[in-house]
Amino acid sequence: MTIAQLNIHDFRNINSAEILPSPKFNFIIGDNGSGKTSFLEAIYMLGHGRAFRHQLSSRIIQHDKSELVLFSKIISTKNKIHSVGLSKTRSGENKIKIDNDQGFKLAELAKLLPMQLITPEGFDLLSGGPKYRRAFIDWGCFHHYSEFITLWNNLRRLLKQRNALLKRSINYDQLKPWDKELVPVANRISQIRHDYIEKIRHEIIKTSHDFLPEYDLDCQFYQGWEQSLDYAQLLVENFERDKLFSYTTIGPHKADLKLRINNIPIEVLFSRGQLKLLMCALRLAQGEFYAQYHNQACLYLIDDFASELDLTKRALLAKRLKSTDSQVFISAVDQEQIQAMVDENDKIFYIKSGIISE
Numbered sequence: 412m413t414i415a416q417l418n419i420h421d422f423r424n425i426n427s428a429e430i431l432p433s434p435k436f437n438f439i440i441g442d443n444g445s446g447k448t449s450f451l452e453a454i455y456m457l458g459h460g461r462a463f464r465h466q467l468s469s470r471i472i473q474h475d476k477s478e479l480v481l482f483s484k485i486i487s488t489k490n491k492i493h494s495v496g497l498s499k500t501r502s503g504e505n506k507i508k509i510d511n512d513q514g515f516k517l518a519e520l521a522k523l524l525p526m527q528l529i530t531p532e533g534f535d536l537l538s539g540g541p542k543y544r545r546a547f548i549d550w551g552c553f554h555h556y557s558e559f560i561t562l563w564n565n566l567r568r569l570l571k572q573r574n575a576l577l578k579r580s581i582n583y584d585q586l587k588p589w590d591k592e593l594v595p596v597a598n599r600i601s602q603i604r605h606d607y608i609e610k611i612r613h614e615i616i617k618t619s620h621d622f623l624p625e626y627d628l629d630c631q632f633y634q635g636w637e638q639s640l641d642y643a644q645l646l647v648e649n650f651e652r653d654k655l656f657s658y659t660t661i662g663p664h665k666a667d668l669k670l671r672i673n674n675i676p677i678e679v680l681f682s683r684g685q686l687k688l689l690m691c692a693l694r695l696a697q698g699e700f701y702a703q704y705h706n707q708a709c710l711y712l713i714d715d716f717a718s719e720l721d722l723t724k725r726a727l728l729a730k731r732l733k734s735t736d737s738q739v740f741i742s743a744v745d746q747e748q749i750q751a752m753v754d755e756n757d758k759i760f761y762i763k764s765g766i767i768s769e
């Protein structure tokens with residue numbers, strides 16, 4: 412999948428822009444505050460319905476404007492052209508148009524435009540809480556298991572209802588009907604997550620070894636409770652504790668991906684540059700697995716490419732990205748930082764105060 416045309420209107424400091432990206436590498440060069448991250452956020456929003464720095468639409472829509480509008484032409488691997496439009500109002504209402512039809516859901520947008528994002532904010536994947544790693548795992552589960560989205564929505568609903576009921580319940584029997592529904596959903600979600608991690612583990616370890624050859628990464632999935640134990644039984648045993656907190660303390664909503672080297676958590680061991688490389692390794696491994704599985708490349712958005720990386724590591728990352736044969740958008744403050752990566756079919760865009768030129 413590649414973006415052949417992109418129009419951005421009233422998105423942060425970008426008033427109006429139309430660009431025709433290369434199917435290979437696209438570089439966005441500009442000073443601090445020129446709009447590079449905003450530009451990448453606009454692409455991200457096309458595939459997610461939200462930006463990655465702020466959820467609030469009022470922060471993303473240009474000051475004094477009532478809505479933002481994004482439009483793109485996408486070419487699928489079968490050379491089919493799709494037009495995708497998205498508008499968002501200040502109240503947060505999304506309108507999605509695909510091939511001139513309205514009323515699509517965000518999940519349909521996400522299926523059409525799979526992308527991997529590598530940004531300084533993305534360090535949360537490794538040094539933030541488990542929710543960031545769950546989001547990473549669930550991206551893959553969503554794209555590889557069609558039943559996952561329904562299961563995931565059910566899990567959210569059931570946990571919300573269960574937590575509300577915990578406040579009022581006197582004994583476990585009152586929760587039984589909920590848990591009868593919750594347990595199979597929780598078990599299936601965990602099974603899918605296990606399965607997905609098993610599938611990409613090799614790719615994650617291989618890619619992280621390419622970037623950080625001196626380390627042997629250990630990557631273990633934790634499903635949210637001890638795997639040898641029965642979830643239904645644990646819910647019964649934990650009733651008093653859950654009631655005390657009015658919160659279900661164990662379950663798939665506590666899952667995590669534990670990344671360690673010699674039993675030391677990587678966020679304790681690694682420098683910023685090493686964390687960035689590992690984050691890239693995870694995203695690339697996931698993107699590559701997606702590409703092999705679906706026979707369709709996913710898009711990469713890389714903000715502030717050069718930050719934290721020395722010249723050798725930049726070259727390594729560039730080489731690996733080139734080998735994916737994907738469409739890539741890379742931002743940098745200085746053309747010198749990316750000059751060595753630019754090939755014949757790539758494009759360079761310059762951005763100044765939100766105005767983009769090729």
Ligand SMILES: Nc1ncnc2c1ncn2[C@@H]1O[C@H](COP(=O)(O)OP(=O)(O)OP(=O)(O)O)[C@@H](O)[C@H]1O
Nearest residue numbers: 423424443444445446447448449470471472473474
């Ligand atoms: N809703 C908005 N309306 C108008 N301008 C905005 C809005 N939100 C942010 N901006 C401005 O957009 C400009 C571009 O920000 P952005 O983060 O995209 O810059 P950048 O090129 O990525 O900078 P850096 O190199 O420092 O990362 C900033 O000056 C910011 O204040």
Ligand SMILES: [Mg+2]
Nearest residue numbers: 447448449714
């Ligand atoms: Mg930026």
